[in-house]
Amino acid sequence: MIWVGALVQGVLLGGLYALSACGLSLLYGVMGAINLAHGDLAIVAAYLAIIVIPILHLPGILAFVIVVPVFVVLGYVGQRTLIQATLDRGQLTTLLVSFGASIIIQNALLELSSADSHSIDVGSLVTASITVNSDISIAVLSLAIFVVAVVTLIGIELLLSRTTIGRLIRAVADDREAAQLSGTRYRHVFGIAAALAIGTVALAGLAFGMYSSFSPTSGSTRLLFAFEAVVIGGLGSLWGTLAGGIVLGVTQSIGSTIDPSYGVLAGHLVFLLVLAVRPSGIAGARQAA
Amino acid sequence: MTTSTAALDRPATGARVRVTRSRRPRPFLGLVALAAVAVLAAMPALVGAGITAKLVDGFILLTLASMWNLLAGYAGLVSVGQQTFIGLGSYVVLVLAQWGLQPYLALPLAAVVCAALALPVSWLLFRLRGGYFAIATWVVADAVLLVVSHFPSLGGGTGAILPGIAGIAPLTRLAWTYWSALAVAVAALGVTYLLLRGRLGLVLTAVRDDEIGARSVGARVGWAKRxxxxxxxxxxxxxxxxxxxxxxxxxxxSVFSVEWSAKMIFVTIIGGIGTLEGPIVGTIVFVLLQELLAGFGAWYFIALGTVAVVIALWSPRGLWGFVADRVHLRPFPIGYWLWVDDDTGAGAGRAEKGVE
Structure with missing residues (x-):
C-alpha cells in the first residue's frame, strides 16, 4: 500500500510541476523566448510573500492576492522592455540575458537574505490531511495545489480558445507578420501573454513556497523540473504538460520511496528516457522544437 | 544588357585572384605566439607561488571560455551544462590516481574519456534545439552530479582527496600544475584555431549565415556540431x-556547479563571443575584476553578470569587437580575404573581405 500512497502523492506533486511548467511553455510557445530565470522568478515570488505577509498581517494562504498582481505587471513591463529587446536581437541574446538574470537573482537573494531556507507559513494547513485508510492519507495542501494547477490550466486553455485576446495571442504566435498586417499590435499582445506567463510563475512559486522550504538557489531545480514536465508531456501542449508533470511527480515520488536520494535522479532519468525513445513527448504530435 | 560597370564588379579576363587568410602577410605572428608561450612557461621561476596559482586559475578559465565560445559562438550550441565534463574530468583524474596512475599522466586521459562520454550524450541532447538544448545540458549535469554523489569511494557529496601527489614538494607540484594548465590552455586555443581554419570552420560559417542553405548544399552540419x-x-x-x-x-x-557555466559565459561575452581573441581578453578582465572586487562577496558576481547582460544587449561583439572595429589586428586569422589584381599587374589591387 506504500506504493499507492507514493502514487497519489506523485500525482499531486505533478500538479505543482505542471503549474510551474505552464509559464515556461507559454513564453516559448507565444514568442519563442526561453526564460532561464524562470525558476528564480518563482523563488523571488516566494521571498516577496514572506516579506509582505508580516507587513500586511495577511494569512499566508492569501499571499497570492498581493504577489500575483505584482508579477502580472512585472511580466507586462518586463516584456515591453527587456524581453522584447532580447527577442529583437535573436535567440542567443534571449538565452544569455535570461541566464545572466538567473545568476544575478540568485546572488542578489544570497546577499540580501542569507543562504538559510524559508517557507511561507500557512498555519495548520501544512499538516492537515485527509485519511483514506491506515496507509494512505492525502495532504490537503497538496490537493489544493493540484486543484489550483488544474483550474489554472483550464483557465488558460479557455482564455486562449474562447476570448478575443486569446485569439490574438494564438494569431501572433502562429504568424506574427500576418497578425500585424491585420492590425494587431503584437508587442501589446506579447506583453499580455508575458503578464499571463509570469503571473503563473508567481503562483507556482507561492505554491512551492507553501509546500516546501526554499533558499536563494532553489530556482535552478524549479527550472529543470518545469522543463522536464514540458518535454515529457510534449512541447506546445498544455494538457501534455499536465500529463508530463504527473509522470515526473510520480517518478520522483516512487524513486524517493525506494531511497530518499533517488527521487530527483529518477525524474532526470525518465526525462532522458523520453528524450531517447519519444522526443516528441507523451502528447506531442509535433516535431521536437 | 552589358554595361561597363560589370567589368568593375567582376574580374576581367586575365585578372589574378588570390585568397589569403590575413589582410597582410604576418609571418612574425607565429614567432610572437611562441615567444609569449616561452615567457609564460618561465613564469613559475619569475613570480611567487601566489601569482602562479592565480595564473593556473586564469588558464583554467581561458580553456573553459574558449570551449564555450567554440560551442555557442561558432556552432550555435548554447550549453549551460559544460560543468558535466568539468566534474567528470576531475573524477576521472581522481579514479585513475586511486588506481595508482600518476595524476599528471591521468590529465590527458580525462580529456579523452570526456570526449568519449560526450558522444552518447550528444545523441540525446541533439534532439533538442536552441533554448531547450540549453536546459537539457543542465539536466544532464544535475543527473551526473547525483550519480557521482552516490559512490562512497568518490567521497559521496562531501569530497575526496587526490592520492599519489603527497610525495612531491609543494613548489615543484605547483610548477607542474602550472605547466599542465598552460599546455591545456595553449592546446585549447590551438585546436580551436586549427578546427576553425579547416573544413569544419567553413561548415560552421555557412551554418551561421544560413543553416537551411548550408544543409541544402550538402554541408555536414550534424557532423560539424558533433x-x-x-x-x-x-x-x-x-x-x-x-x-x-x-x-x-x-x-x-562544487565541480558540477552551474557557476562554472556562468563564469565561462560571462568571460566569453565580455571578451567578445565568436572571436578567438574574445576569451583571452575576457579572462584577463575577469581575473583583474576578481582581484579588485575580492572583498565584496557575491556582489562581484552580480556586477559581472550585469556587465555581461549589458554587453549582450548593446555591444554583442564584446571588448575585442570594440578593438577590432578600430584597429586591424587579427592574432588568429581564420577568415578569408579575396584579392583581385587588375591585369595591368600594377599591384593596385582591390581587396574584398570575404568571410571572417
Missing amino acids: IVFLVAAAGCGAAGGLLILSQLNVQAP
Missing part, C-alpha cells in the same frame, strides 16, 4: 582535471 561538442567536452574535461590537480581535492557539488 565534433565541436566532443572537442568542447574534452577541453572542459581537461580543465576539470586541472581543477583537482590544483586544489588536491574534489567536491561534487
